[in-house]
Every structure is written in structure tokens, then in C-alpha cells.
Amino acid sequence: AQSVAQPEDQVNVAEGNPLTVKCTYSVSGNPYLFWYVQYPNRGLQFLLKYITGDNLVKGSYGFEAEFNKSQTSFHLKKPSALVSDSALYFCADAYGQNFVFGPGTRLSVLP
């Protein structure tokens, strides 16, 4: 069965510093990988996805993610964090039409 791991429950970073939120996926065929963000009392918002092609994917709000097949990883990155980036981030792997979500990583950007 597909599974997605986000090894860090919490990531703290200072405003202006680069941020990384980690995600690894289980290997089963070609992965379709997604990142979503959830702000308090809101639904999940789509940030970006990897289907095929370039391993570096650019998404909304300045976020990007790097697909690494050998490490089965899809880490979310941003060169310069903003306080407003503080939220819960979910990685997901899609098989067919169904998504398997990771447990989420809470990002806190400190001013």
C-alpha cells in the first residue's frame, strides 16, 4: 500500500531564512506527488505537484519542491521564509484517483 512519511512534526525557522519540509514516499510505480498547505480553520490549499519531467517543481507563494527518485523524497522548499508561511503542510501521493496524505508538518516561522 502507498504510504507517505513526513519525519518532522514541527519545523521552526527564522523569517528570511530558507525552509525545508521533508517528505518521503513508498515506492510503487510512478509517484504522483503533491504538497498542500492548511491554515488554521481552513481547508487544504494546493501548492504544487510532481507528475513527470523536471525534478524541481515550482508552485504557489514562492514554494518549490525537489523530486529525488533515488531517495524517494519530495521535499518542499522556499528560499526565504515569511511569518505568513506558518501553517500545517501535507505531502500526498496519488494512486489512481485517490490520495494518501502524510501526517503533516507544522511550520513555524519566527519573526
Next chain:
Amino acid sequence: DSGVTQTPKHLITATGQRVTLRCSPRSGDLSVYWYQQSLDQGLQFLIQYYNGEERAKGNILERFSAQQFPDLHSELNLSSLELGDSALYFCASSVEGQGTEQYFGPGTRLTVT
């Protein structure tokens, strides 16, 4: 705004009761998904409908059921409610096709007392 709407936003009910949650997908999306988000279980896929037909089932309890109507809106019915059913319930929609992103509604917060 994702274009997916859910009603009601909040629901408070007692154990043993039955509730219905409603979802309207984005215009043009034929697939609707239901998820449950709780503190201890994370985001759990419940069920998917595509153009009125059940497409996939996840960790959905027998006490729960769903349907998608001809106008593509969907309803999630939760019956014989227990305290542990208290959670956020999200609906998402997508176009058909592998690798397409899902767009989530704002959720319904259910509290069972």
C-alpha cells in the same frame, strides 16, 4: 477560494444522532472526495464519487454513507454518532484524470457531545 462549498460550517449534536453534511464541487469537476481530519488520525480518506457513482472507498465506517446527486453535489450521512466522530470533515473535488490535484472545501466541524 477553492470553489468547493460545504455546509454547514459547524455542527453540534448528541451521541446517537444522525447528521448530513453537504458539498458542492467546483464547476466542471465530476469527482468528489470526502475526508475526515482528527487530531489523532490525521487526514483520512473516506470515499470518492465520480459522476454519481461510487468510485473508491477508504476508511469509512458502516455507520457512514454518502451519495452524489445528478447535479453533482454530494452528501455525507453520519449516523449513530459517537464521541469519537467529532472531527473536521472535508470535501474535495477534481477533474477526471490521474495525477490531477484535488481542491478542498473549507470543511464542516462536527462536535458530538
